Amino acid sequence: MSAKEKSVVPENVMYEMVTGWPRFGYTRADPVALAQAHQNKAPTPPRAQVEGVPPTLEKLIMPLLAKDPQHRPRNARAVAHAIKEIERDLDASGVEQRAHDPAPGPGASMSGNGFADQVSAVELTVRRLIRKHGQDHALVITARMELADLTGHGGDVRGAAELYDRLGRDCSIWFGPRHSRTLDAFEGMARRVSA
Missing domain, CATH: 1.10.510.10 (Transferase(Phosphotransferase) domain 1)
Incomplete structure (x- = not known):
C-alpha cells in the first residue's frame, strides 16, 4: 500500500x-x-x-x-x-x-434489565431495514451483527454462533469470501465459539 x-x-x-x-x-x-x-x-x-x-x-x-x-x-x-x-x-x-449504557456481560439474563426488549428491538430493526434496503445493504448487515452479538451477551453462545455463521455465508455470496464483512461475521462466530 x-x-x-x-x-x-x-x-x-x-x-x-x-x-x-x-x-x-x-x-x-x-x-x-x-x-x-x-x-x-x-x-x-x-x-x-x-x-x-x-x-x-x-x-x-x-x-x-x-x-x-x-x-x-x-x-x-x-x-x-x-x-x-x-x-x-x-x-x-x-x-x-445508548453508547454509554453498559453492555451486558456474558451469561447476562435475557429477561433482566430490558435485555429481551433490546433483542426484540434489534430483530424488528433488521426486518424493517430489509424491507427498506434489501438483504445485502450495509445497515442490514450491521444490525444482524448487533443481533448476533446481543444473543451471545445473553448467554446463548450457540444461537449467536449460528447467527454469525448465517451472516458470514450470506456475505460470502453477496460480496465474496474475502470481503471484510464476510470475514467480520466469521470472526464473530469464532469469537463466540471460543468463548
Missing part, C-alpha cells in the same frame, strides 16, 4: 462506518468506473445516504475526503477539535445515550 493510500484509509473508514457504504461502491464494481469516480467525483454526503447523521459529523467527513488539500482540515488538532464539537452535539441531543 502506497503512502497516499495509507493517508486516505481513516477517512474512508469513517465514511463507511457512518453510511454503511464505501464512498464510490464496492471493489467488485467496474474498476475503471471506480477509479474515475475516485479521481473526478465527490462522494455523496453522508446525510443524503443515511437518516440521522449529525450535521457536525458530515461537516468533518466531507472536508477529510476533499480532493483538493486546501479544502481539507489544516492539521490533526483541527480534526480533534471537530470531533469534540461532534461529541458535544451528540451529548446535547441524547443520541449518544
Whole structure:
C-alpha cells in the first residue's frame, strides 16, 4: 500500500462506518468506473445516504475526503477539535445515550434489565431495514451483527454462533469470501465459539 493510500484509509473508514457504504461502491464494481469516480467525483454526503447523521459529523467527513488539500482540515488538532464539537452535539441531543449504557456481560439474563426488549428491538430493526434496503445493504448487515452479538451477551453462545455463521455465508455470496464483512461475521462466530 502506497503512502497516499495509507493517508486516505481513516477517512474512508469513517465514511463507511457512518453510511454503511464505501464512498464510490464496492471493489467488485467496474474498476475503471471506480477509479474515475475516485479521481473526478465527490462522494455523496453522508446525510443524503443515511437518516440521522449529525450535521457536525458530515461537516468533518466531507472536508477529510476533499480532493483538493486546501479544502481539507489544516492539521490533526483541527480534526480533534471537530470531533469534540461532534461529541458535544451528540451529548446535547441524547443520541449518544445508548453508547454509554453498559453492555451486558456474558451469561447476562435475557429477561433482566430490558435485555429481551433490546433483542426484540434489534430483530424488528433488521426486518424493517430489509424491507427498506434489501438483504445485502450495509445497515442490514450491521444490525444482524448487533443481533448476533446481543444473543451471545445473553448467554446463548450457540444461537449467536449460528447467527454469525448465517451472516458470514450470506456475505460470502453477496460480496465474496474475502470481503471484510464476510470475514467480520466469521470472526464473530469464532469469537463466540471460543468463548
